[in-house]
Each structure stands twice: as structure tokens, then as C-alpha cells.
Amino acid sequence: MSNLRSWLGQKSPEEIEHFLGDIPRLWLEGGQLNKLSRLLSNYEFIEAKLNHPEFGIKALIEDYELINDIDLAHPDYSEQTIKSLKLIQGALRLSKHILSQDQNQLAGQLSGRLLDCDTLDIQRLLQQIPQTETTCLRSLTATLNPPTGPLLSTLSGHGDSVNAVAVTPDGTMVISASSDHTVKVWDLNTGAEVLTLTGHTSPVNAVAVTPDGTRVISGASDNTVRVWSLATGKEIQRFNRHSLPVVALAVTPDGKKVVSASIANYESMKVWDLETAKEELTLIGHGDLVRTVVITSDNRVISGSDDGTIKVWNLTNGKMLFRKIHGQKDFQGRVNSEPVYAMAVSRDDKWLISAGSSHKATNIIIIWNLETRTKAFTLEDDNNPISALDLTPDGKQVISASFDNTIKVWNIKYQEKKLTFIGHDYSIYDIKVTRDGNKIISASKDQTLKVWNLEFQDQHIQVIENKNSVNDVTITPDGKQVICVSKNKIITVWDLEQKNILYGFYSNHNSNYNLFIRKSQIFEKYQTFSNS
Structure with a gap:
């Protein structure tokens, strides 16, 4: 299958579309698992499906989901092969936001994420890249986030900061609210954008999903709370009684009411009936804007404010039950x-x-x-x-x-x-954990959402914290120590095996002259210190 490109070049457009679209599923159904595995680890197949106008990155990622259907008792089953295919899928998922914009980066994305993977199938895949006729830049080292790390994918498509995120109860869809005035719906598995909900005329600051997963609720700086059909993307209700931007939302467990909070210092929290589309209550008591609202399963509303208090409210009569500082x-x-x-x-x-x-x-x-x-x-x-x-x-x-x-x-x-x-490149504004507890979804000022593997438990990761900003980090030639240079010109040497500090010393380099101390200077200082 190494000459797949040449073979496809001899086929009609209909035959190419059938091969790229149907053959993976047909080979699975026919029990031809070895052929399917070789196809999905073939660079020319990946490249062809990615570039085909009827398929692209979403359909390509979905092909690897077929592996979940493999009977583990099948004689063609190979644990290493399945591991390789999952790693390839993971690399494609991590690269989706890049490849959806520029397919020519396929070689660089795969090599940058998979070079450190030592399975035979992946090494064969990477060896095929130099043979491709497509001009491309290819990483010679594993410089990108690997599919073995905690980051699973990046959802890109918003034109401004992503301010809030919600996940549907079944864990299949992610809902995001952005300063670009839109709400977007994403497929969590493939990372594909499913819907864009338009109508707000200002940044959207808050978003929630009803417990039955049928409606999305958004709050924005246009002072409105809007209710959308998740099936059609159409606006079905609008609440206009806030006088200032809406910054927080919460839905009751029965899905019948929504509580919204605006930046108004007085009468900032309102309770809306989603069945009658009417305002039911106004919760009064905070002395400053309310930034966050949650609702318990027994319908107590809890609000947190810039006035430094947390207040618990009775949702039936609007009375405050108690408050904490x-x-x-x-x-x-x-x-x-x-x-x-x-x-x-x-x-x-x-x-x-x-x-x-x-x-x-x-x-x-x-x-x-x-x-x-x-x-x-x-x-x-x-x-x-x-x-x-x-x-x-x-x-x-x-x-x-x-x-x-x-x-x-x-x-x-x-x-x-x-x-x-x-x-993330900038501040994170919101996070949500999926209902199965396996993933975290984060929303950031960098205009993206990221999906993280909460099951990731790498015992080799050690977070080294410093009270001052770290301006430079390097590793000693023997790979046994890491050296950190802080803004206060303190050089700290850490033992990578024991994860503790070996030495610390002060550098007399003028920070105005050179804030980032050169690595050669660090090694010279390190050698002088360790030999003394």
C-alpha cells in the first residue's frame, strides 16, 4: 500500500470517494482487520482523506473510532497495533485546529507529535513522510504536545476570547460563549464545530445547558438572557429585564427555571420561569456585582459577589437563608x-x-x-x-x-x-468537568477551548514552583539536573531524580543589561560552583 497515491491517481472521482469513505468500514465489517490497520497507519491514505473535499479532518478522526468495535478475541488483534492507531488518532485530534486551516502542515504535525513513539507501526508511518511528493516542513524532533500527554484536543473557531463553557449531560457536546457575540456547539469527540448560535449583539459572558440537554441558555453584555434549541440552533426565548450586562447563569435541576446575575449592584439576580417565559423573582441583598451562581439539587441558590460574601437563597420565596464571609x-x-x-x-x-x-x-x-x-x-x-x-x-x-x-x-x-x-497562551476564564469525570474543558482569552485528560497520571511530572518569575530554564549536559534562573537573579539547581534542590546561588549579572542569563554562563557558573 506504499504506492497508494499512484493507485488512487488511476481511479475515477467516484471510486476515490468510495475508497476513502466506505472501505474502512467495509473492511471492519468483513473482518479484514490487518488491512484496516495498515490503511489507517498509511501516510498517503491519511493525506488523501484529509485533503478530499468530501471528508477532511473530522471524517479522518472518526475512522479511528472503528477500532473501538474490534473484537479483542479476534486472531488479527494486536495490542501494539491498536495502541499505535490510537496514538495516531490522538495526534490528529491534537492537530485538528491546525489541519482544518492548513492541510499542508500534516507532515510537521504528525512528526512533531509522534517522533518519540516507538511502536513499529508509527515508525513506519513516519518513514513514509520523506517519500511524499508534497512540499512540507517536517519536525526532526518531537517538539509538539504528544498524544500521550494530558492535552487531548484544541477547539478553535471563535474570533475573540472564550468566556464560558458548558457540557451537555450526555457528554457529547461542548457549548462555548465568546466575546465575538456568538455561542458555539462542538462535538467533543471529533472537535468539530456543529452549530453557531447568533443573535447577541455584545460579548456573551455565561452559558448553561438544561438537564435534558435540549436547550442552551446564554447571558450577554447586551443585557439579555436567551434560550436556544440545541437541535436547530434557533432562539426560542429571550429575557430582557436586566439593565446591565449578564455575567452568570445557573439552571435548576428540573430544568424549569434559570437564575441570572448582572453587574448591577442592586437587584442584580433574577429568577426566570422557562415554561412561562416570565420573571418570577428578584434576589436582593448583595452590595456589589455577583460573579458566580450555583444551584443545589434541592433548589437552593448560592451566589458569590465582589462584596466578599456568599449568600444562600430560598428559590421559592427569594428569601436569604444565610450568608458567609x-x-x-x-x-x-x-x-x-x-x-x-x-x-x-x-x-x-x-x-x-x-x-x-x-x-x-x-x-x-x-x-x-x-x-x-x-x-x-x-x-x-x-x-x-x-x-x-x-x-x-x-x-x-x-x-x-x-x-x-x-x-x-x-x-x-x-x-x-x-x-x-x-x-493556554492567555488567562483561563472557565472550566467544566465532564459528567463521567474523565475530561476537563477549559475556555480561554486565547480564543480557544482545550480538552484535557483528567485520567492522566504521569508520575514523572513534578511541578517546581518559584516565588519569583522564572526567566530561563535549562538542563545540565548529563541530563541529571535542571537549572532555573529567576527574576531576582537567583540560580537554583534541582535534582531531576530526587526532585529536590541541590544548590542555589546569586548571579551578579545586571538584570538591566541582560535579564536572561545565557545558558553558557549558567554552565560556567554551575561548573565553578560544583567544583569549588
């Missing part, structure tokens, strides 16, 4: 209130998680016991303020997003940070 105690034992940027509630309604801005160097995530109405414990984060929160369905992990472009996974039982995911 979000913040930490000072040396005199007084709680200093701090703005609340994000909240999440556990499925059993026992735990409320809150986070926000802090006047101190340390930002905190507070875990509240809703049954006792007390603070259970706090998690401390030394980086930028936290912008979004979610909980895994089992309630064991807190997921936080920050203005420092990172996502962190926290273990509630041990009250510690577990993982840090890095990949």
Missing part, C-alpha cells in the same frame, strides 16, 4: 472579606467550593460544609487569582483555573495540589 482571618482574628470569583457545589450538596481575588500573596480555595454551614478547610495557591472552579463527580478532586493560564487539580482528601496542566 469569603476570606481569611487576620492576626486579630477578624475575617477580611475578599471578592468571590468562582464557586462549585458537590453532587450530594454537602460541599461548596469557593475562590477569588486576594489582597495577600496567597490565594485560597475555601471548602465549606453546607450541612453545618462552616468552613471545613482551605487550599492555598501562590499564583494569580483563581478564575473558575469545578468538582469531579465523585467529589474527590477540585479543579481550578487561574489567570496565570494554568489548570490545577487538587486532592480534597489530602488537601494538596496533585497536577498542573499548562497549554
